[in-house]
Amino acid sequence: MIRNNEKATTGQGTRGILVTTRIEITPAIVEEHGLTPAEYAYLLEVLGREPTIAELGVFSVMWSEHCSYKHSRPHLATLPTKGPAVLHGPGENAGAVDLGEGWACVFKVESHNHPSAVEPYEGAATGVGGILRDIFAMGARPIALLDALRFGPPDEARNAWIIRGVVHGIADYGNCVGVPVIGGEFSIDPCYTDNCLVNVMAIGVARHEELMTARAEGVGNLLVYYGNATGRDGIHGATFASAELTEDSAEDRPCVQVGDPFMEKKILEATIELIASGRIVALQDMGAAGLTCSSTEMADKGGLGLRMNLDKVPQRAANLTAYELLLSESQERMLAVVRPEDLPLVARILRKWDLDACVVGETTDTGRFVVEHHGTVEANIPLPAICTHVPKPEPVQAAPAALDVRDWTTVDFAAIEWNGLLLAALSSPHFASKRWIYEQYDHQVQTNTVVRPGAGAGVLRIAGWSGLLASTIDGNGLWCMLDPYEGTRCVTAEAARNLVACGARPLAATNNLNFGSPRKPAGSWQFAEAVRGLGDACRALGTPITGGNVSFYNESPRMAVFPTPVVGMVGVIDDPSRLTPATFRNEGDVVVLLGPAATHAGGSRILRDLTGDLVGPAVRIDLAMEKRVQEHVLRLVGDGVLTAATDIADGGLLMALAEMALGSDGGLGCEIDLAADEAPAAALLSEQPSRFVVTCTPGDVESLLALSRDAGVRAVPLGTVRGGVFSIGGVLSLTVYELYEAWEKPL
Amino acid sequence: MSARWAVVIFPGSNCDRDFVRALRDVLRVEVVEVWHKDSVPEAIDCIAIPGGFSYGDYLRAGALAAMSPVMASVRTHAERGTLVIGVCNGFQVLCEAGLLPGVLTKNDTLRFRCHDVYLRSELNGGPFAGTGLPQGEVLRLPIAHGFGNYYVPPEQRDAIERHVAFRYCDPLGDVSRRANPNGSVDNIAGVTNAAGNVLGMMPHPERAVEALLGGTDGLRILQAMQDWVAGVRAG
Amino acid sequence: MLKVHVLVHLRPDILDVQGQAIRQAVTAAGHGGVAAVRVGKSFRLEIDAPNVEAARDEIERLCHETLSNPLLEEYTWEVEPS
Amino acid sequence: MLKVHVLVHLRPDILDVQGQAIRQAVTAAGHGGVAAVRVGKSFRLEIDAPNVEAARDEIERLCHETLSNPLLEEYTWEVEPS
Numbered sequence A: 001m002i003r004n005n006e007k008a009t010t011g012q013g014t015r016g017i018l019v020t021t022r023i024e025i026t027p028a029i030v031e032e033h034g035l036t037p038a039e040y041a042y043l044l045e046v047l048g049r050e051p052t053i054a055e056l057g058v059f060s061v062m063w064s065e066h067c068s069y070k071h072s073r074p075h076l077a078t079l080p081t082k083g084p085a086v087l088h089g090p091g092e093n094a095g096a097v098d099l100g101e102g103w104a105c106v107f108k109v110e111s112h113n114h115p116s117a118v119e120p121y122e123g124a125a126t127g128v129g130g131i132l133r134d135i136f137a138m139g140a141r142p143i144a145l146l147d148a149l150r151f152g153p154p155d156e157a158r159n160a161w162i163i164r165g166v167v168h169g170i171a172d173y174g175n176c177v178g179v180p181v182i183g184g185e186f187s188i189d190p191c192y193t194d195n196c197l198v199n200v201m202a203i204g205v206a207r208h209e210e211l212m213t214a215r216a217e218g219v220g221n222l223l224v225y226y227g228n229a230t231g232r233d234g235i236h237g238a239t240f241a242s243a244e245l246t247e248d249s250a251e252d253r254p255c256v257q258v259g260d261p262f263m264e265k266k267i268l269e270a271t272i273e274l275i276a277s278g279r280i281v282a283l284q285d286m287g288a289a290g291l292t293c294s295s296t297e298m299a300d301k302g303g304l305g306l307r308m309n310l311d312k313v314p315q316r317a318a319n320l321t322a323y324e325l326l327l328s329e330s331q332e333r334m335l336a337v338v339r340p341e342d343l344p345l346v347a348r349i350l351r352k353w354d355l356d357a358c359v360v361g362e363t364t365d366t367g368r369f370v371v372e373h374h375g376t377v378e379a380n381i382p383l384p385a386i387c388t389h390v391p392k393p394e395p396v397q398a399a400p401a402a403l404d405v406r407d408w409t410t411v412d413f414a415a416i417e418w419n420g421l422l423l424a425a426l427s428s429p430h431f432a433s434k435r436w437i438y439e440q441y442d443h444q445v446q447t448n449t450v451v452r453p454g455a456g457a458g459v460l461r462i463a464g465w466s467g468l469l470a471s472t473i474d475g476n477g478l479w480c481m482l483d484p485y486e487g488t489r490c491v492t493a494e495a496a497r498n499l500v501a502c503g504a505r506p507l508a509a510t511n512n513l514n515f516g517s518p519r520k521p522a523g524s525w526q527f528a529e530a531v532r533g534l535g536d537a538c539r540a541l542g543t544p545i546t547g548g549n550v551s552f553y554n555e556s557p558r559m560a561v562f563p564t565p566v567v568g569m570v571g572v573i574d575d576p577s578r579l580t581p582a583t584f585r586n587e588g589d590v591v592v593l594l595g596p597a598a599t600h601a602g603g604s605r606i607l608r609d610l611t612g613d614l615v616g617p618a619v620r621i622d623l624a625m626e627k628r629v630q631e632h633v634l635r636l637v638g639d640g641v642l643t644a645a646t647d648i649a650d651g652g653l654l655m656a657l658a659e660m661a662l663g664s665d666g667g668l669g670c671e672i673d674l675a676a677d678e679a680p681a682a683a684l685l686s687e688q689p690s691r692f693v694v695t696c697t698p699g700d701v702e703s704l705l706a707l708s709r710d711a712g713v714r715a716v717p718l719g720t721v722r723g724g725v726f727s728i729g730g731v732l733s734l735t736v737y738e739l740y741e742a743w744e745k746p747l
Numbered sequence B: 001m002s003a004r005w006a007v008v009i010f011p012g013s014n015c016d017r018d019f020v021r022a023l024r025d026v027l028r029v030e031v032v033e034v035w036h037k038d039s040v041p042e043a044i045d046c047i048a049i050p051g052g053f054s055y056g057d058y059l060r061a062g063a064l065a066a067m068s069p070v071m072a073s074v075r076t077h078a079e080r081g082t083l084v085i086g087v088c089n090g091f092q093v094l095c096e097a098g099l100l101p102g103v104l105t106k107n108d109t110l111r112f113r114c115h116d117v118y119l120r121s122e123l124n125g126g127p128f129a130g131t132g133l134p135q136g137e138v139l140r141l142p143i144a145h146g147f148g149n150y151y152v153p154p155e156q157r158d159a160i161e162r163h164v165a166f167r168y169c170d171p172l173g174d175v176s177r178r179a180n181p182n183g184s185v186d187n188i189a190g191v192t193n194a195a196g197n198v199l200g201m202m203p204h205p206e207r208a209v210e211a212l213l214g215g216t217d218g219l220r221i222l223q224a225m226q227d228w229v230a231g232v233r234a235g
Numbered sequence C, D: 001m002l003k004v005h006v007l008v009h010l011r012p013d014i015l016d017v018q019g020q021a022i023r024q025a026v027t028a029a030g031h032g033g034v035a036a037v038r039v040g041k042s043f044r045l046e047i048d049a050p051n052v053e054a055a056r057d058e059i060e061r062l063c064h065e066t067l068s069n070p071l072l073e074e075y076t077w078e079v080e081p082s
């Protein structure tokens, strides 16, 4: 046994330190920890000796993609992150923007794809828990959730099991904590069969002065741990989330975590009380890589060091090793930095919620992460080596993958019977009513929900603030598969358009980048292109990125997911009386299409489902035009000209019209006529961006058309809102009831 | 003379703030928040037990909260005639505590359900209806629960019939099987105790007090309680 | 008809959040002697099979694939006298 | 430390919708032989008492007042070898 702490602290330790753990670090162990030989060589250089097994574990998780963003960081650095409204950009637990009147909105999206693929219920539930903690760790009370879900077709039993489990897991967790789910997405494609995508966005609000950061300050301040005790669950979750799913993953047992929403609710309330007391220096939840990541990041941000004693960590399993304590991803745990003199008050607040304040360490000025367990130093690592100076992976040769794309004109449109096509599309799980999902979510708790899920963006009021907050989350893997750059630009524009449709001015965005392996040329190229597109679109639309998440390795030996960036956006309706519905409101209103003409039906979700092929060409966007149309719609909303508005996205004009009918209370449909020279396939199915369907009273049509002309936005009257019927002249004729019967299909 | 209200808060309550806001900001009454480890003060006219997942609803919905220290004082108040309203989880707590008959079990759909329902009021005057909410009136209120399936054993049905407060119905007031969201016996959505001063209901009146959020029917119940207290005070 | 009783409990290394909350609440309510609680599920099945031997594989599969998730839970089963 | 195993099931006259749903699901998944399923809860307690006699009243109260709701459920318990 060695006790050569001194040597270790000065970084001159010898092999002797290995004795403490009695595990020899073989090349096989290094490989198991996901480190390349080059990375291991760098580790040896940093440490000046061989690592202990605990240290190897720490390096492994901190250098994993999940924590270090090593593959993505250079790309993400190109995103626009500044703007007049941005209070905190990427780098904190979550981003924050100014809403005015002293209010801040904190929001972020996180994925829990890999855990959900093996244990859908707990995987999704713990995903909700994690993103909520990111929000309240910033000092904000979580007020809403949105979930973006993607699965393989539910006619496969395993997919159906995953779908039900994920929805149930989100429901149980969010409902219990009491945060309403006010929107989301639900999309089906065979490419998500082996890797479902479960992205959850959370939104919180705080007064500016209540905002908290994860930057430790001061030497000799205490690290206070509270929440659930640490167990063996989820060990190496972060490295797990950074590796492809294989056949064996199902037996990758220790990675599965269980959620405890009751504990989450208690730590939420306690945290808000703690922050209000003004006695917290810094705060972070223990998420990926648990105690290690949360403590080291806070210390490193403050340029400090850390000493930690693992004997003080609350434990609920016998004989946990230092390795396990450092890497456990047990849920519902928080770590606060507290001045010693404030500890009694902090402990008193925690006790009210039946929580203990456990001092597990303190900040130092050494810049090192020193961990003791049972009287032995188990780790002694310079913090920058695991937090900032992470090894750079070798760049992967970026080459566009050859795609097997079928041109849309080769589809036999003459054979299409449009009534049947629409009904089939409406009853497909992708387009069918999501009521069966959002009715399992308490979408009204906290009594702020002004627009419930069901049509368009979710809208919240915030007591004490004069505006309304609109939010949406959007993605489209199909568009991005065809062209990751253009697709991502279109997705970002769609998110903004969703907000504009309800009358909201887009403010800022968050994103979740779901991709395959960045170590393969296709994945690496798709990622780079998507991030480039995201940056372009956000710059053009004036919506800075305030945070986000990257999920790589969404692939299995037999398939990779479509590149699927998901964009979450928040916006503001300054004048609540201008809130505009997404559904038909009055019989006799005139239906108008705003935006460019459709040129092709490539990228169409309906054609993909119909043919099983990737039907191209890719959807492209002119961002200047997009911005012009959006500003025009906001102007019309402001002038009170519109009675309803929705954007055109997946499913094209056909689905936009159908959804405006299906969401209306009174069974309102429409009678539409396409221009004589327009081919129905392109007109109805095209997913060409920058387009809205709006309605106005007959009396306002002239001014709507005139205003559009002045704004340089194409406006085409399509027809009229009618009770009960849904017809498109010469193409299809159905009743709203028939639509409804096809659409309302619970899973 | 305005009533003094207490809102009881358990760890895991999540509609407590909504209830307080409905009372304070909309009904504009005086409210005290009572933590589960404390007692409801003497000088209180109405007690609200809000919804949520007290103690995570682990074991059975409401069961662990029913054993908590504050419930002794709620019981004393209830016996003395103080008005008590339990909503959603609060209803489950009151049943588990034996202050109301019956029990709430898993929805027969086996799913959590959150949407608006219609309720027919079966109350014939009294503290929760007064004159503003006539018998047979149809209200529209939201539900949000996974355990709202009301059950009383057959031998107790006759006894509680007179104490049924609300039944799930269709928009026209028809109490049909289709209108029953959770399998509750006889479409029961709310009941009172025999004395008539304790009400439990699954739908959320405190969520329906502002037009902006989709309806104000919940206000009618809270206002009735308010008026009743004023009437009693006035003698 | 075979009567089979299946018990499914969380694996010992997994946090039993329900059990933990129940123990705290019953202790606070005066049942001081309760030192630990772990919660599981009990399934009473009736299976159409002449005897245990004929049903053993079916029961094992049922337990493994449907009634429990081996990632989180473990199970035991026994045939009850009918 | 006494190890007590408590089983709580719905009373026989109460429809077990969850059990029914499970039966349908397993039948659909190919387990044709499953004729009935009833779902209950299993609690494994550790009670600080020297022997069963000393703990009997406490256990009965716990089962009756807390672990089950007699309107819906019935319970059985037994002490397990430790």
Ligand SMILES: Nc1ncnc2c1ncn2[C@@H]1O[C@H](COP(=O)(O)OP(=O)(O)O)[C@@H](O)[C@H]1O
Binding pocket: A147, A148, A149, A181, A182, A183, A184, A185, A186, A434, A437, A438, A452, A453, A454, A455, A456, A457, A458, A474, A498, A649
């Ligand atoms: N997984 C989900 N969770 C909650 N709400 C959802 C989910 N999926 C869809 N919704 C809601 O259903 C409505 C229709 O969805 P979608 O057609 O994707 O809307 P949009 O075209 O506005 O993006 C929206 O209000 C959306 O928020």
Ligand SMILES: [Mg+2]
Binding pocket: A185, A474, A649
């Ligand atoms: Mg969408």
